Amino acid sequence: MEQKNATRKLVLAGVLTALAVVGSMISFPVAGSKCAPVQHMVNILAAVTLGPGWGVGIAFCASLLRNVMGIGSILAFPGSMAGALCCGIVYMVCRRLGVTCFAEVFGTGILGALAAYPAAKFLMGMEPAGLFVYIVPFLISTVVGSILAFLLITILEKGGAMKLLKVAG
Secondary structure (H helix, E strand, C coil): CHHHHHHHHHHHHHHHHHHHHHHCCCCEEECCEEECHHHHHHHHHHHHHCCHHHHHHHHHHHHHHHHHCCCCCCCHHHHHHHHHHHHHHHHHHHCCHHHHHHHHHHHHHHHHHHHHHHHHHHHCCCCCCCCCCCHHHHHHHHHHHHHHHHHHHHHHHHHCHHHHHHHCC
16 A cells, blocks of 8 residues: 555656646746746646645746756746745645645745845856845745745645545655
């Protein structure tokens, strides 16, 4: 039974990673960053179904694949991974979707945005206008993604599909 559960987790993680990568093609530029709200939706789905470790792993893999494919930037790493960690931990502790969505917004919009500054400056060779320059674009992206996740999970719960997904978690 343990092997079957591990396989389900791995398959779900692969599907969520693919969803994040394909969904990143739905993006819009804001202040030098690429806003991809589907990544934030995936972060919350991973938090609810798999937990924080898997969520961070999915965010890392999706960011890596987006960069390798040329459809992302290095800024995807701090933003998506900080959000995935925050919402994963919060969901693990309180099991409340609204609070989990807020944790994603805080993790990506504030913590991830602050971590993006040194990434842009030292790894990308950019000269960002200031430490807080990525907060607004990251907040826009994560708020949209969090609303999408809240709506999607609510619909899936009403239809009974979330119980099937949580079997993997």
